[in-house]
Amino acid sequence: MSTPSVLALRQVTKSFGPVEVLHGVTLDLRAGEVLALIGENGAGKSTTMKILAGIEAPSGGRILLDGEEVSFGSLHDGEEAGVVMIHQEFNLAEQLTVEQNIFLGRELRKGLLLDKARMRRLTREYLARIDCQIDPDTLVSKLSNSDKQMVEIAKALSRDARVLIMDEPTAVLTGSETRILFEQVRALKASGTAILFTSHKLGEVAEIADTVTVLRDGTLVHDGPARDITEDQMATAMVGRDVSDLFPDKPEAAPGREVLLRVEGLSVPGRASDISFELHRGEILGIAGLIGSGRTEAMEGLCGLRPATSTRIEIGGTPVSISRPGDALAHGLCYLTEDRKLRGLLLDKGMRENLTLQALHKYGRVLIDFAAEERALDQAIDEFDIRAGARTMRVGNLSGGNQQKLLLAKVMQSEPMILIVDEPTRGIDIGTKQQIYAFLRKLAEDGHGIVVISSEMQEVIGLSDRVMVMRSGRLAKVLTGDQITEDIIVRHAMGVGTGSTERVA
Amino acid sequence: MMTTETAATKPRKALPSMSVLGPVIALLVLILVGTALNSNFLSAANITNVLARSAFIGIIAVGMTFVITAGGLDLSVGSMAAFIAGLMILVMNAALPVLGVGIPIILLGMVVALVAGIAAGLLNGFLITTLGIEAFIVTLGSMGIYRSLVTWLADGGTLSLDFGLRTFYRPVYFGGLFGISWPIIIFALTVIVGEVLMSRARFGRHCAAIGSNENVAHYSNVNVNRTRLLTYAMLGMLVGVATIMYVPRLGSASASTGVLWELEAIAAVIIGGTILKGGFGRVWGTVIGVLILSMIDNILNLTDLVSPYLNGAIQGVIIILAVILQREAKAKG
Numbered sequence: 110m111s112t113p114s115v116l117a118l119r120q121v122t123k124s125f126g127p128v129e130v131l132h133g134v135t136l137d138l139r140a141g142e143v144l145a146l147i148g149e150n151g152a153g154k155s156t157t158m159k160i161l162a163g164i165e166a167p168s169g170g171r172i173l174l175d176g177e178e179v180s181f182g183s184l185h186d187g188e189e190a191g192v193v194m195i196h197q198e199f200n201l202a203e204q205l206t207v208e209q210n211i212f213l214g215r216e217l218r219k220g221l222l223l224d225k226a227r228m229r230r231l232t233r234e235y236l237a238r239i240d241c242q243i244d245p246d247t248l249v250s251k252l253s254n255s256d257k258q259m260v261e262i263a264k265a266l267s268r269d270a271r272v273l274i275m276d277e278p279t280a281v282l283t284g285s286e287t288r289i290l291f292e293q294v295r296a297l298k299a300s301g302t303a304i305l306f307t308s309h310k311l312g313e314v315a316e317i318a319d320t321v322t323v324l325r326d327g328t329l330v331h332d333g334p335a336r337d338i339t340e341d342q343m344a345t346a347m348v349g350r351d352v353s354d355l356f357p358d359k360p361e362a363a364p365g366r367e368v369l370l371r372v373e374g375l376s377v378p379g380r381a382s383d384i385s386f387e388l389h390r391g392e393i394l395g396i397a398g399l400i401g402s403g404r405t406e407a408m409e410g411l412c413g414l415r416p417a418t419s420t421r422i423e424i425g426g427t428p429v430s431i432s433r434p435g436d437a438l439a440h441g442l443c444y445l446t447e448d449r450k451l452r453g454l455l456l457d458k459g460m461r462e463n464l465t466l467q468a469l470h471k472y473g474r475v476l477i478d479f480a481a482e483e484r485a486l487d488q489a490i491d492e493f494d495i496r497a498g499a500r501t502m503r504v505g506n507l508s509g510g511n512q513q514k515l516l517l518a519k520v521m522q523s524e525p526m527i528l529i530v531d532e533p534t535r536g537i538d539i540g541t542k543q544q545i546y547a548f549l550r551k552l553a554e555d556g557h558g559i560v561v562i563s564s565e566m567q568e569v570i571g572l573s574d575r576v577m578v579m580r581s582g583r584l585a586k587v588l589t590g591d592q593i594t595e596d597i598i599v600r601h602a603m604g605v606g607t608g609s610t611e612r613v614a
Numbered sequence: 615m616m617t618t619e620t621a622a623t624k625p626r627k628a629l630p631s632m633s634v635l636g637p638v639i640a641l642l643v644l645i646l647v648g649t650a651l652n653s654n655f656l657s658a659a660n661i662t663n664v665l666a667r668s669a670f671i672g673i674i675a676v677g678m679t680f681v682i683t684a685g686g687l688d689l690s691v692g693s694m695a696a697f698i699a700g701l702m703i704l705v706m707n708a709a710l711p712v713l714g715v716g717i718p719i720i721l722l723g724m725v726v727a728l729v730a731g732i733a734a735g736l737l738n739g740f741l742i743t744t745l746g747i748e749a750f751i752v753t754l755g756s757m758g759i760y761r762s763l764v765t766w767l768a769d770g771g772t773l774s775l776d777f778g779l780r781t782f783y784r785p786v787y788f789g790g791l792f793g794i795s796w797p798i799i800i801f802a803l804t805v806i807v808g809e810v811l812m813s814r815a816r817f818g819r820h821c822a823a824i825g826s827n828e829n830v831a832h833y834s835n836v837n838v839n840r841t842r843l844l845t846y847a848m849l850g851m852l853v854g855v856a857t858i859m860y861v862p863r864l865g866s867a868s869a870s871t872g873v874l875w876e877l878e879a880i881a882a883v884i885i886g887g888t889i890l891k892g893g894f895g896r897v898w899g900t901v902i903g904v905l906i907l908s909m910i911d912n913i914l915n916l917t918d919l920v921s922p923y924l925n926g927a928i929q930g931v932i933i934i935l936a937v938i939l940q941r942e943a944k945a946k947g
Contacts, residue, residue: 414832414833433835433837434832434833434834434835435835435837438835444833446833451827451829451830452827452829452830452832452833453830453833454830455823455826455827455830455893456826456827457826457827457893457894458822458823458826458893462819462822462823466819466823466830466831466834466836467834467835469816469819469820470816473816475815475816476810476814476815477814477815477816477819479814519834523835
């Protein structure tokens, strides 16, 4: 701990509008050290990284570079200072070669022309340093994900990175690719680079990190040497919040309720495989799991929104076959997308067009009955408490919460018996959240079956009667009653302490 | 399931936006200018002339409105019209010894035109939807193919309808009902059906939804591919309809038949306020667009104020102005 830090945050805060998302974070990146920053989705990891990299300015607190206070105005300043961030979505031009990418924006020149020979030589040198066998002339689009990651690292080398920040570098990598990456990380570390990375895979954190820093709700809750913390303790540090009265009361478990939906052997190629579950009448079934665990894809596959196979699907005891969204709707099965802006609503259109789009056949056989649509909109505004400045305003101009309510009203137009909602409260305020939770519970009480996919642990726990945990495209565990705790869900979602079910590549 | 609450308190905008008013004002200005410059401008003969000439592009442009609204594009319609015209003439000439001059052979020609149009539209649509190739590329390709086919069919020259047949077929362009010529009647019917389909029917709403955001449409149980395919098939059919009335006008088809029709049709659609990238379309606007374009042509021909050779330049300015107006309307809305 005696080494002075290269880059450090001191009591850094960050607010977006009136909402503070980071509450006084202090951390130190030291040369030759790997720091793992872990936390749940929305804990403030990305914001912290962006402040470190100089992409976003902090609202308060100080940033120290080599002990001197600095103010990073832009990414450029950060890169000048030798701080390089590798984003989760690669920042590479797919149609350019490896060499062109490495020198993109800072091409070496000889007079007016590009100094290709020198760039070629340097590219080979950088790639050799990280022991990477890619030809500099290869198009980036032809590379595998791990090779792209290597190119990003070579790019960072070319910028003489003293601090390398990696946002979930292993999320897209296979086990063997991760091993290669870690070898390079160790090499960089040995050469004196300070490294920060985030990961949801706690096993990796334990393997590679020297220091583990845990964020929870924008507050730093743990900071210490990796050898002093177990994976279990990491998971515990990440979770452990109280579930407030945001959620409606759960009914007493009523055994022997009718099975509304039975799914057997549901598979979505490349995304989810062999998922089987039952949904009862009057029940809210939560689906938890990390982003990328195949939750959304499995449910979209079930609803005919993407190609999927299954051994058997029964709705209300009758076997059904679903190959198109229309089939699902015809059987009373409806999916509410997680992405209201890109998949849920037509942002350029008004509320009326959006409300009735999915169930337009109800509003006239050939010609649309505008008056009936207006009546339906009146009813939806009333029932879902949609607050719009004007009736005719573009849906894109509504607030996120009102958009979400309109989306809910839209899918309810199809009068589904089984409703699958995906991230129903993403990015909306707490008051609207409560309204949506209450609505979902009421639907269940009225005899519907509800499936809630959520990345927010609180939501899954507060709302669900049972919880299905998914990991890597498979059903990891179904939890009921007292088993529904953040700790247990996180363990199953991450494959920690549940036996050696994790695949080793 | 509906509440008894009334929807009486619907706020109405005081004035329609510039994107609605713009084309209408432009058309009115053109009519005033035309009347001021030439007293014959508003004569029945001239109006009939303008409308009848507008009919070909107009009928195609109505179909194009649906294609563009659904986020597509079709560059092949001009070549397609030439090819269908050539095909029609060949088939009718070939059938002449068997059927003789009479209604049956005309009907045969019409059926050939409609079937060929629908088939050509379906082919474009299939390549675009099922195979997922860019509409611009597919129709650029088919544009070249049809143009080349008609040149080949005509052996580089002109395909002419048998003289006797031509005389018999003439009334389809030059005749009419109650003094209104057939092309105008068919154009008007196409517009009425198109407008209802676009603004009041599920099909039009689905087209706009797909053009606005394909993913949202898919997630809202709209059959994206089938709807898109239908827009191309409908456009192909309307190209067939336009050709049915074009053939009796000249009685021939050559490599230069229908040149630039696709651009005129697209221009009319855009001037009328339909958004080029899709998501919003209006058939009545397209009609105004067509009328604006043919009226400019007509005014330049009637007066010697500006050389008719500058027709294209003026149309170009109008098209660019129309898009600027659209953008401003969007920025405000």
